[in-house]
Amino acid sequence: MSDTTHHVVPVRVYLLVFASLLVLTYLTVAISYVDLGVFNALVAMAIAVTKAMAVILWFMHVKYSTRLTKLCVGGGFLWLMFLFALTMMDYISRNWKF
Amino acid sequence: MSTAIESKETRNYLNAGYDLKSWLLTLDHKRIGLLYLFSISFFFLLGGLFAVGIRLELLTPPGDLFQSETYNKLFTMHGIIMVFFFLIPSIPAVIGNFLIPIMIGARDLAFPRLNLLSWYVFMVGGTLAISAALMGGIDTGWTFYTPYSSTYSNSNVMVTAVGVFITGFSSILTGLNFLVSIHRMRAPGMTWFRLPLFIWAHYATSLIMVLGTPVVAVTILLVGVERMFRIGIFDPALGGDPVLFQHLFWFYSHPAVYIMILPALGVMSEIISTFTRREVFGYKFVAFSSVAIAVLGFLVWGHHMFVSSQSVYASLVFSIITYLVGVPSAIKVFNWLATIYKGSVSFGTPMIYAFGFIGLFTVGGLTGLFLAAMGLDVHVHDTYFVVAHFHYIMVGGAIMGYLGAIHFWWPKMFGRMYPEVPAKTAAWLVFVGFNFTFFPQFLLGYLGMPRRYHQYPEEFQIFNVMSSIGASVLALGYALPVFYLVWSLKKGEIAGANPWGGTGLEWKTPSPPPTENFEETPVVTEPAYSYHKEEFELVKS
Amino acid sequence: MSSHSAHATAGHPAALLHQFDTADQQKDASTLGMWLFLITEIMFFGGLFIAYIVYRNAYFDSFVAASHTLNIPLGTFNTTVLICSSLTMAMAVHSAQVGNRSRIVLFLVLTLILGAAFLGVKVIEYADKFEHHHVPGPSFQFTEGGNPKNAELFFSLYFGMTGLHALHMIIGAGILLVLIFNASKGWYTPEYYTPVEMFGLYWHFVDIVWIFLFPLLYLLGGHLPPGSGGH
Numbered sequence: 084m085s086d087t088t089h090h091v092v093p094v095r096v097y098l099l100v101f102a103s104l105l106v107l108t109y110l111t112v113a114i115s116y117v118d119l120g121v122f123n124a125l126v127a128m129a130i131a132v133t134k135a136m137a138v139i140l141w142f143m144h145v146k147y148s149t150r151l152t153k154l155c156v157g158g159g160f161l162w163l164m165f166l167f168a169l170t171m172m173d174y175i176s177r178n179w180k181f
Numbered sequence: 182m183s184t185a186i187e188s189k190e191t192r193n194y195l196n197a198g199y200d201l202k203s204w205l206l207t208l209d210h211k212r213i214g215l216l217y218l219f220s221i222s223f224f225f226l227l228g229g230l231f232a233v234g235i236r237l238e239l240l241t242p243p244g245d246l247f248q249s250e251t252y253n254k255l256f257t258m259h260g261i262i263m264v265f266f267f268l269i270p271s272i273p274a275v276i277g278n279f280l281i282p283i284m285i286g287a288r289d290l291a292f293p294r295l296n297l298l299s300w301y302v303f304m305v306g307g308t309l310a311i312s313a314a315l316m317g318g319i320d321t322g323w324t325f326y327t328p329y330s331s332t333y334s335n336s337n338v339m340v341t342a343v344g345v346f347i348t349g350f351s352s353i354l355t356g357l358n359f360l361v362s363i364h365r366m367r368a369p370g371m372t373w374f375r376l377p378l379f380i381w382a383h384y385a386t387s388l389i390m391v392l393g394t395p396v397v398a399v400t401i402l403l404v405g406v407e408r409m410f411r412i413g414i415f416d417p418a419l420g421g422d423p424v425l426f427q428h429l430f431w432f433y434s435h436p437a438v439y440i441m442i443l444p445a446l447g448v449m450s451e452i453i454s455t456f457t458r459r460e461v462f463g464y465k466f467v468a469f470s471s472v473a474i475a476v477l478g479f480l481v482w483g484h485h486m487f488v489s490s491q492s493v494y495a496s497l498v499f500s501i502i503t504y505l506v507g508v509p510s511a512i513k514v515f516n517w518l519a520t521i522y523k524g525s526v527s528f529g530t531p532m533i534y535a536f537g538f539i540g541l542f543t544v545g546g547l548t549g550l551f552l553a554a555m556g557l558d559v560h561v562h563d564t565y566f567v568v569a570h571f572h573y574i575m576v577g578g579a580i581m582g583y584l585g586a587i588h589f590w591w592p593k594m595f596g597r598m599y600p601e602v603p604a605k606t607a608a609w610l611v612f613v614g615f616n617f618t619f620f621p622q623f624l625l626g627y628l629g630m631p632r633r634y635h636q637y638p639e640e641f642q643i644f645n646v647m648s649s650i651g652a653s654v655l656a657l658g659y660a661l662p663v664f665y666l667v668w669s670l671k672k673g674e675i676a677g678a679n680p681w682g683g684t685g686l687e688w689k690t691p692s693p694p695p696t697e698n699f700e701e702t703p704v705v706t707e708p709a710y711s712y713h714k715e716e717f718e719l720v721k722s
Numbered sequence: 723m724s725s726h727s728a729h730a731t732a733g734h735p736a737a738l739l740h741q742f743d744t745a746d747q748q749k750d751a752s753t754l755g756m757w758l759f760l761i762t763e764i765m766f767f768g769g770l771f772i773a774y775i776v777y778r779n780a781y782f783d784s785f786v787a788a789s790h791t792l793n794i795p796l797g798t799f800n801t802t803v804l805i806c807s808s809l810t811m812a813m814a815v816h817s818a819q820v821g822n823r824s825r826i827v828l829f830l831v832l833t834l835i836l837g838a839a840f841l842g843v844k845v846i847e848y849a850d851k852f853e854h855h856h857v858p859g860p861s862f863q864f865t866e867g868g869n870p871k872n873a874e875l876f877f878s879l880y881f882g883m884t885g886l887h888a889l890h891m892i893i894g895a896g897i898l899l900v901l902i903f904n905a906s907k908g909w910y911t912p913e914y915y916t917p918v919e920m921f922g923l924y925w926h927f928v929d930i931v932w933i934f935l936f937p938l939l940y941l942l943g944g945h946l947p948p949g950s951g952g953h
């Protein structure tokens with residue numbers, strides 16, 4: 084039950100994550116100038132989720148953390164999805180300005 | 182044996198310091214628990230006074246005692262004070278604070294400073310709520326429904342909202358502290374499945390506090406912002422959707438019901454096993470049912486919105502999942518009954534509360550299933566049927582559990598026994614008074630009396646009079662313990678470390694416990710509730 | 723045991739607090755506590771995100787028109803700044819792990835400077851909104867397309883979400899000042915750097931919030947012809 088096996092992430096990995104975050108940022112900006120219809124939102128969100136995952140796994144060390152920490156992160160986002168999914172379940176099945 | 186305990190009493194958490202500073206700056210979870218005890222008792226009294234106003238007005242059909250605006254404020258402040266400032270902190274912040282570290286064999290919670298901070302945060306929120314009441318009150322109902330709360334109400338919405346917002350953080354900090362402590366502070370040998378069920382219940386409760394409270398906090402924040410700057414997040418006149426407010430509000434406020442009831446369910450497992458001298462039947466089922474209730478509780482909030490223009494398809498899903506919550510709740514009740522069956526039952530005061538709890542919680546739960554039925558809900562929505570249902574859970578369940586817990590652990594907290602005869606009298610008064618107060622409200626609701634009105638047709642008077650008389654009996658039942666418990670502090674019999682013959686770690690340390698809880702860190706070698714056969718035979722004979 | 727009651731909190735901050743048995747236990751507790759706190763933050767922002775999702779779907783055209791008035795180059799610049807600050811923060815934790823004390827201070831200062839730069843750009847953007855009467859309230863005007871009422875809702879959410887995000891940055895900057903002060907006194911060592919590490923988690927979380935806010939708020943109307951919304 085220890086987070087304390089201090090895993091020292093090599094600087095090279097940080098720089099790699101940093102570079103990919105920047106590339107993905109400019110990619111998402113570039114794509115937003117092209118009209119893809121509904122896919123604009125999907126692509127933007129896919130890129131944002133990828134970026135968030137990179138930050139969580141490497142910058143926040145979750146990749147090297149205990150199962151409990153991983154469970155915490157997963158649980159947090161799962162609950163957020165409960166909120167989103169069940170609320171949207173109402174909005175997409177009711178005739179409210181859609 | 183009792184002399185040995187008495188000599189140890191020379192050093193405990195109560196006599197560790199007498200000046201005000203030693204209380205107001207204490208980091209001891211037991212003292213913080215007592216700080217909460219005093220504060221929430223005050224809020225309970227305050228919320229009760231508002232209820233007195235309500236019951237007096239409803240004695241007669243015309244609205245003759247209060248104007249309708251005043252009446253609106255009475256039931257609103259009754260609800261807000263009772264829910265946010267009494268029920269939600271009640272068992273966790275008082276009993277949980279006091280017992281969780283002791284039960285898991287720790288010296289304190291993981292973050293003692295945070296624990297003290299959460300009490301101060303609670304007091305700041307509470308002070309704001311009280312000042313709102315003094316400034317003339319608030320009339321939105323405890324649910325703050327928009328756009329009335331955000332646009333039209335002329336009462337003190339802002340001050341109250343800020344108070345509730347701030348208090349929410351106290352609840353978050355408490356839950357966070359409990360979760361970390363249960364994960365990281367357990368004594369050697371205290372594995373997950375050796376934990377008392379009280380701990381499992383508080384673990385589940387803390388999950389709800391941590392995951393749900395932030396959502397209601399941001400919702401109230403939005404209401405406040407909307408009110409201040411006249412923007413239209415929830416105001417249909419400005420393009421907003423008031424139903425979105427209800428989604429966000431109930432995302433927390435349905436699970437909040439489980440913040441109130443889950444700790445009481447945990448208390449019941451402790452009392453019942455101790456007073457039947459048996460291991461709780463189906464330990465793992467009872468443990469996991471707490472977690473199941475906490476998780477499922479987040480998926481059912483839409484059952485409050487069947488008549489709020491929520492889509493029928495969404496309502497259908499919410500309705501079905503609501504029925505599912507009945508399963509873990511029933512598992513608990515059946516397992517307690519199986520524990521009592523063929524147990525060596527003794528009828529101490531806590532056990533009377535436990536029996537009362539089982540009956541009232543079952544009625545409250547079953548009528549909840551009525552309300553989860555989409556068709557029937559249209560008939561009884563916003564009637565006294567709903568009022569009766571949630572009072573069976575919150576008063577019949579949570580407060581019975583709280584009182585049971587106070588009596589059960591009183592000897593541990595203060596080292597003295599309460600007097601049995603007045604205690605039993607009070608327990609019976611509470612049970613009888615409660616049923617007289619709230620059972621007639623089921624009938625009233627089914628007959629069609631809506632909630633939140635200060636006048637009603639004459640044919641409803643008989644039930645309302647019954648209800649008001651019952652409320653007086655209930656009030657007597659609540660007042661009595663104040664006197665005999667205070668009396669027992671000085672005059673009660675010396676309790677000794679383990680007056681009930683319980684098996685939990687809290688009974689293995691002196692009463693009252695020393696500041697560090699244990700003379701030396703305990704090592705756990707047995708599952709919870711290991712009542713041995715020999716002892717069982719001994720007690721029986 | 724009685725020696726415990728005399729609090730061990732005095733002296734060096736790395737000292738073991740009395741309720742813990744080992745330094746590992748103390749650190750594990752802090753880590754779990756921090757993650758649970760971040761979960762509450764996720765849910766707190768979650769309430770705003772769901773409001774955004776609902777109204778974006780309901781008033782898509784107005785939201786696109788309103789989003790089109792935001793300054794994408796400035797937003798992109800700020801995203802870059804924030805990602806840089808996440809890197810410097812990660813490097814500060816790294817320096818603590820390997821025991822390079824002067825570099826802890828250096829990277830924390832860089833993080834603070836980048837955070838301040840982000841907030842500075844935000845001030846420029848907000849000022850621009852005030853100038854164009856795009857701030858929700860009585861003086862709100864919107865003539866760039868869509869329904870002004872619904873565009874106002876977009877700006878309410880824009881100010882709510884970016885404002886709350888900025889508030890988190892400001893609080894973060896305050897904590898950074900304390901950390902820099904302590905780090906300059908050489909408090910943080912490879913054996914004890916929990917505050918730096920915990921603050922790192924917080925700072926990265928704030929970065930993640932922006933990673934979602936940026937496409938949701940700024941990039942809705944990128945594909946519209948440049949002239950169709952007035953800057």
Ligand SMILES: [Cu+2]
Pocket residue numbers: 434435438481482484485
């Ligand atoms: Cu509910």
